[in-house]
Amino acid sequence: MTQRPDVAATTRERPAGGAARASVRPVIHVGIDGSWRAAGALEWALQESLLRNEPLRAVHIIEQTHHTRYYEPAEIAQTELDLVDDVRQRMRSTGDDLDHRADLVAGSPAVSLTRLASGSRMLVVGRRGTGTFKRLLLGSTSEAAANLGDAPVVVVPSGWPPAPSRSPVMVALDDSSENDPAIEFAAEAAVERNVPLRLVHVWDIPAVYGWDPATDATTQEDDWADAVQRHFELVVDRWRRKYPELDLHLDIRRAHPVDGVLEAAQEVQAQIVVLGGRHRPRLSVVVLGSVARGVLQHAVCPVAVVHHPESHEQIL
Numbered sequence: 008m009t010q011r012p013d014v015a016a017t018t019r020e021r022p023a024g025g026a027a028r029a030s031v032r033p034v035i036h037v038g039i040d041g042s043w044r045a046a047g048a049l050e051w052a053l054q055e056s057l058l059r060n061e062p063l064r065a066v067h068i069i070e071q072t073h074h075t076r077y078y079e080p081a082e083i084a085q086t087e088l089d090l091v092d093d094v095r096q097r098m099r100s101t102g103d104d105l106d107h108r109a110d111l112v113a114g115s116p117a118v119s120l121t122r123l124a125s126g127s128r129m130l131v132v133g134r135r136g137t138g139t140f141k142r143l144l145l146g147s148t149s150e151a152a153a154n155l156g157d158a159p160v161v162v163v164p165s166g167w168p169p170a171p172s173r174s175p176v177m178v179a180l181d182d183s184s185e186n187d188p189a190i191e192f193a194a195e196a197a198v199e200r201n202v203p204l205r206l207v208h209v210w211d212i213p214a215v216y217g218w219d220p221a222t223d224a225t226t227q228e229d230d231w232a233d234a235v236q237r238h239f240e241l242v243v244d245r246w247r248r249k250y251p252e253l254d255l256h257l258d259i260r261r262a263h264p265v266d267g268v269l270e271a272a273q274e275v276q277a278q279i280v281v282l283g284g285r286h287r288p289r290l291s292v293v294v295l296g297s298v299a300r301g302v303l304q305h306a307v308c309p310v311a312v313v314h315h316p317e318s319h320e321q322i323l
Contacts, residue, residue, distance in 0.1 A: 032127045033062075033127075033128055034064055034127050034128060035052055035055055035059070035061055035062070035129055036127055036129070036131065037064070037066070037130070038066055038131070038132045039066065039094055040068075041086075042133070042165075046133030046134075046165055047163045049131075053098065054169075055161075056107070057101065059199065062108070065108070066119070066120060067091055067094070068111075068119050069111055070115070070116060071114050094109045121151070121160075122155075125156065125157055125158060129158050129159040129161055130158050130159070131163060132161070132163070133162075133164075133165060156314075160311065161279070162310050164308070169278075170276045170278040170308060174276040174277060175197065175203040175204060175205045175275050175277060175278065176196045176197040176202060176281070177193070177272055177277040177281065178190055179271075179280060179282050179302070180207065181208075182235075186283050188315050189282060190246055193279075193311075194250050196279060196311075198250065200278065205271070206246075206256070206257050207260070209261070209263075209267030210231070210232075211261055239257055265298055265301035265302055268302050269305055269306060272308060273307070279310070280306055280308060280310045280311070281311045281313060282302060282311065283315065
């Protein structure tokens with residue numbers, strides 16, 4: 008499309024709240040900034056758009072640190088307009104007939120992007136950028152989007168090199184009962200790409216076992232490993248029944264969660280790593296800080312954080 012970009016204060020954007028993923032809006036959102044050519048997020052989002060045959064909405068945020076009345080226009084530099092025009096031209100160059108858009112939106116970057124993407128297919132952001140986005144995407148954006156957004160958030164590392172076409176999709180599982188949305192997202196991605204899906208669980212003996220001198224550590228480790236194996240074999244069997252056409256592989260390993268997930272992804276040159284997310288503010292430092300945040304900051308492939316919808320509704 009060739010219309011001029013829309014500019015609006017994001018206080019007028021209403022989030023869709025905890026809408027179930029069954030009612031997803033078939034549009035992919037991607038955050039862009041001045042480094043979009045090198046960042047990789049737009050290119051990944053374009054590929055995903057073509058795979059799903061769904062339109063892309065690229066959004067450039069003009070940071071607005073103070074509130075304005077709805078009739079007061081945001082100040083827009085020519086460079087901002089040129090940036091959006093360049094992105095629009097790049098999207099048109101794909102030659103597809105999808106209704107892609109590129110817009111300017113005034114507001115807080117993290118809040119604006121998650122609100123705009125609420126209820127949509129996904130939000131795609133780059134891991135590094137310039138100016139506001141550099142501060143945002145290295146530190147708080149992935150974390151803020153994981154806590155605020157109800158749509159899956161895909162973080163694409165700077166200089167992202169596409170994986171070989173037959174490389175698998177990988178989903179990292181924890182020991183909670185909230186893995187299903189992440190597995191569903193990963194399974195759909197694998198089916199779209201016609202590649203295998205690897206379900207990875209990284210475990211370690213709980214620290215409590217180390218405090219009992221009477222505990223046989225070897226026996227405890229063996230028992231724990233057997234229990235983990237049995238549990239996740241049942242999980243894989245259930246998803247094999249749901250996706251009989253999908254080549255599923257289970258990978259269980261003992262390691263630090265972040266190291267184990269990163270190593271598993273690198274070994275198979277995963278196209279994307281999918282993580283489950285839970286909207287629990289009191290646990291955000293623990294869950295996002297120790298596992299998701301570590302993977303987001305160090306993975307060399309795109310990483311998706313997919314929420315369990317019920318956990319989002321708990322904090323609305």
